Amino acid sequence: MTNPDVIIAGGGIGGLTMALTLHQIGVSCRVIEAAPVMQPLGVGINIQPNAVRELFDLGITATDLDTVGVPPREWALVGLNGKEVYAEPRGTEAGYKWPQYAAHRGEFHMLLYRKVVERLGADAVILGARVTGYRTTENGVIAELCDADGTTRDLRAKLLIGADGIHSAIRAQMHPDQPPIHWGGAVMWRGTIRAKPMRTNSSFIGLGTHEHRMVIYPISAPAADGTALINWIAEVTRDNAGGWQEQGWFRPVDVDSFAHHFDQFRYDWLDVPAMLARTDNAYENPMIDRDPIPTWVDGPVGLMGDAAHAMYPTGSNGASQAIVDARVIGAQMLAHGVTPAALAAYDAQLCAPVSALILRNRGAGPFGLLNLLDDRCGGVFDNIDDVIPAAERAAFMADYKAAAGFAIDRLNAAPPTIAPTPALHVPAH
Numbered sequence: 391m392t393n394p395d396v397i398i399a400g401g402g403i404g405g406l407t408m409a410l411t412l413h414q415i416g417v418s419c420r421v422i423e424a425a426p427v428m429q430p431l432g433v434g435i436n437i438q439p440n441a442v443r444e445l446f447d448l449g450i451t452a453t454d455l456d457t458v459g460v461p462p463r464e465w466a467l468v469g470l471n472g473k474e475v476y477a478e479p480r481g482t483e484a485g486y487k488w489p490q491y492a493a494h495r496g497e498f499h500m501l502l503y504r505k506v507v508e509r510l511g512a513d514a515v516i517l518g519a520r521v522t523g524y525r526t527t528e529n530g531v532i533a534e535l536c537d538a539d540g541t542t543r544d545l546r547a548k549l550l551i552g553a554d555g556i557h558s559a560i561r562a563q564m565h566p567d568q569p570p571i572h573w574g575g576a577v578m579w580r581g582t583i584r585a586k587p588m589r590t591n592s593s594f595i596g597l598g599t600h601e602h603r604m605v606i607y608p609i610s611a612p613a614a615d616g617t618a619l620i621n622w623i624a625e626v627t628r629d630n631a632g633g634w635q636e637q638g639w640f641r642p643v644d645v646d647s648f649a650h651h652f653d654q655f656r657y658d659w660l661d662v663p664a665m666l667a668r669t670d671n672a673y674e675n676p677m678i679d680r681d682p683i684p685t686w687v688d689g690p691v692g693l694m695g696d697a698a699h700a701m702y703p704t705g706s707n708g709a710s711q712a713i714v715d716a717r718v719i720g721a722q723m724l725a726h727g728v729t730p731a732a733l734a735a736y737d738a739q740l741c742a743p744v745s746a747l748i749l750r751n752r753g754a755g756p757f758g759l760l761n762l763l764d765d766r767c768g769g770v771f772d773n774i775d776d777v778i779p780a781a782e783r784a785a786f787m788a789d790y791k792a793a794a795g796f797a798i799d800r801l802n803a804a805p806p807t808i809a810p811t812p813a814l815h816v817p818a819h
């Protein structure tokens with residue numbers, strides 16, 4: 391195997407976006423992925439306008455994204471009595487130059503994989519192998535690989551990018567004293583049903599409180615019969631003193647095992663128990679993240695995506711930030727070459743603000759508005775303006791968007807992360 395310029399450990403959303411970015415700027419790479427076969431896993435995710443912009447700049451079109459998701463028109467929070475707390479348009483309807491997308495995570499992942507194979511060739515992704523560690527050298531890095539049968543081998547490159555997720559072996563080597571995975575007590579159940587979308591034909595709805603809530607949104611456009619594939623997330627918070635005791639992180643469960651938590655979520659426009667009863671498959675996993683670390687870089691080795699900044703999904707920006715990470719790394723390579731200096735510049739640009747976002751999401755992120763409502767009136771009200779004035783609600787949401795990197799005026803005015811026609815070959819420096 392010819393040594394690539396860059397080795398990417400992990401073929402998830404972040405790793406594949408990194409591969410497409412490197413191909414765009416003329417840098418060779420190999421993706422090392424532990425799964426023996428790529429398959430569409432997971433349910434719904436949201437891709438924010440700042441990340442959709444980067445996908446468009448990679449030549450992934452709205453037509454492509456329409457095959458795996460749908461642009462949300464509205465983002466709405468609803469109190470425990472079913473009344474609206476806050477609503478706003480999203481994507482282009484809000485004035486962004488780029489849409490937001492609610493997508494089927496697995497289908498979006500497979501879209502990226504197909505693009506990598508089309509542009510880089512089938513041998514660009516090595517399946518059934520994982521990067522278990524690394525050794526730095528004077529000229530770069532040696533990635534230590536382990537195949538599914540236990541065979542070990544080395545692969546050399548100028549840089550190694552750890553996109554190997556929340557259980558990252560590269561992060562564990564870089565920060566051997568890091569605390570274990572953090573679980574704050576929230577348990578999530580996820581699933582999909584076919585149903586008619588609520589409110590608009592594409593609304594993202596948050597209902598309840600930080601400790602007891604539902605999130606519901608379509609991940610496909612309505613079909614001829616008016617129904618769409620609807621993604622739902624049900625969540626409760628319980629005592630976390632003993633840590634996560636269940637087996638696995640994303641396991642199938644019976645709806646009956648948790649549906650009783652949401653018996654009171656019945657309104658004239660939504661009957662949550664009836665919705666859950668129609669679900670074919672449900673999956674349980676804890677809401678987990680990792681404590682921030684002081685740096686994502688060790689010389690020629692850098693972390694990105696969940697390996698760098700696994701965060702609670704309360705702000706719908708985990709996948710979006712992984713996409714942005716890849717683009718910033720590519721831009722810094724254009725500025726500094728395929729060198730540790732490029733990774734250091736990426737680290738200096740993103741590590742501190744994204745680490746702050748990790749902690750902010752632990753405080754419920756944009757759903758913190760529902761916590762505020764719960765504190766002031768128990769989630770039940772006649773007139774929301776009497777509880778949280780409109781200006782306070784708008785300021786709360788604007789503050790979160792700014793922290794997450796998709797404040798509308800700033801994003802619309804920002805130059806491209808990577809110019810549409812970047813240099814085809816990056817100097818080695």
